[in-house]
Amino acid sequence: MKKIAVLGSTGSIGTQTLEIVREQKDIEITALAAGSNEKLLEAQIREFRPKMAALWEEKAARSLQGRVKDLPVKIVSGMEGLLEIARMEETEILVTAIVGMLGIRPTIAAIEAGKTIALANKETLVTAGHIIMPLAKEKQAPILPVDSEHSAIFQSLHGEDGNRIQKILLTASGGPFRGRKREELQQVQVEDALKHPNWSMGRKITIDSATMVNKGLEVMEAKWLFDVNPEQIQVVVHPQSVIHSMVEYQDGAVIAQLGTPDMRLPIQYALYYPRRKSLSGRRLDFYQLSSLTFEEPDLDIFFGLKLAFLAMERGGNIPTAYNAANEKAVALFLERKISFLEIPEIINTCMEQCRFIKQPDVSEILETEAEVYALIESRW
Numbered sequence: 001m002k003k004i005a006v007l008g009s010t011g012s013i014g015t016q017t018l019e020i021v022r023e024q025k026d027i028e029i030t031a032l033a034a035g036s037n038e039k040l041l042e043a044q045i046r047e048f049r050p051k052m053a054a055l056w057e058e059k060a061a062r063s064l065q066g067r068v069k070d071l072p073v074k075i076v077s078g079m080e081g082l083l084e085i086a087r088m089e090e091t092e093i094l095v096t097a098i099v100g101m102l103g104i105r106p107t108i109a110a111i112e113a114g115k116t117i118a119l120a121n122k123e124t125l126v127t128a129g130h131i132i133m134p135l136a137k138e139k140q141a142p143i144l145p146v147d148s149e150h151s152a153i154f155q156s157l158h159g160e161d162g163n164r165i166q167k168i169l170l171t172a173s174g175g176p177f178r179g180r181k182r183e184e185l186q187q188v189q190v191e192d193a194l195k196h197p198n199w200s201m202g203r204k205i206t207i208d209s210a211t212m213v214n215k216g217l218e219v220m221e222a223k224w225l226f227d228v229n230p231e232q233i234q235v236v237v238h239p240q241s242v243i244h245s246m247v248e249y250q251d252g253a254v255i256a257q258l259g260t261p262d263m264r265l266p267i268q269y270a271l272y273y274p275r276r277k278s279l280s281g282r283r284l285d286f287y288q289l290s291s292l293t294f295e296e297p298d299l300d301i302f303f304g305l306k307l308a309f310l311a312m313e314r315g316g317n318i319p320t321a322y323n324a325a326n327e328k329a330v331a332l333f334l335e336r337k338i339s340f341l342e343i344p345e346i347i348n349t350c351m352e353q354c355r356f357i358k359q360p361d362v363s364e365i366l367e368t369e370a371e372v373y374a375l376i377e378s379r380w
Contacts, residue, residue, distance in 0.1 A: 001028045004027055004118075005093075006097060012097075012205070030051055030090050036055065038060050041064065046071070054075070060077070083106055086109040094115045096120060104124050108131070116144065119143050125225065126323050128362065165226070165250075166232070166248045166249055216322070217308065230312045244259060262282070265279060307347050310351070316359065317360040320368040322351055324368065329342065342380075
């Protein structure tokens with residue numbers, strides 16, 4: 001039996017992870033953590049019987065402890081609770097599926113405890129890749145990507161040790177606004193941005209896909225995961241979402257991973273790596289694929305993607321400013337307080353005005369986040 005803990009168990013990645021646990025029946029859940037969805041977390045506790053579970057707010061955690069007092073489960077809260085889960089002795093794999101920079105410290109704690117990391121939290125590497133990757137190497141703690149595109153790259157690299165990467169081709173669906181002109185995006189409403197053509201995701205990541213900021217975060221994450229230079233990463237718009245990403249080698253050969261747009265596949269691949277197991281669901285039917293098309297992303301329309309390359313080039317704490325500004329801007333958009341096109345404008349402003357720190361530690365990363373939040377709150 002594999003023993004895993006899931007941070008973010010009530011979100012999109014977390015619930016799909018638990019779907020795999022249900023189907024495969026050879027995984028034991030040691031711990032679950034959620035933000036605020038007490039009702040769903042209680043249901044998960046009753047089904048999977050973890051030894052520990054966490055809610056962010058202490059009051060909600062106390063309420064949950066009372067609701068599950070008939071079960072032998074310890075309920076914890078806050079960052080200390082997440083850290084306790086990350087270090088649990090019996091856990092083999094920590095699935096980090098919580099959104100935001102909350103994932104940094106638990107990921108570090110789990111690496112120091114020698115756990116395998118199934119990484120679904122982009123912000124961890126975007127903001128702290130310079131800390132995370134050397135530590136994982138030192139502790140010999142595997143980091144296995146759960147994100148669809150990074151999993152595709154990881155799979156395309158399998159068996160190619162020693163062969164030099166020429167280029168990573170990171171695919172993007174283009175989101176709901178592919179091909180639109182700037183003036184057409186001025187009246188975009190929240191409901192429009194939440195209509196992703198291919199993938200079913202949480203609200204925040206769906207907006208990120210619409211702005212292509214999500215792809216910008218993936219570009220920065222790929223730099224750290226695969227130890228490549230920014231100029232070796234090329235974004236390719238592929239509307240059909242059949243090819244999930246590709247690797248070009250120095251001899252010109254391109255290896256790609258293909259599949260249906262089903263997040264359970266990369267999640268399961270990370271949980272069982274290097275084994276592949278049967279997985280229910282739709283399969284690709286090549287007789288039904290009329291065409292696969294590819295486009296260059298319009299960096300003037302999707303300015304957020306262009307800003308990601310600029311943030312990566314500047315380095316230091318600027319990727320943190322990029323990420324924090326986007327988190328706050330997306331929240332404001334979802335609350336209908338700003339327009340869709342203001343999201344990248346806010347990111348750009350924060351990147352320009354944030355004080356630069358060349359080699360930030362964890363506390364300075366979190367200070368940068370707070371500085372960006374304060375800047376946005378003072379203006380929007």
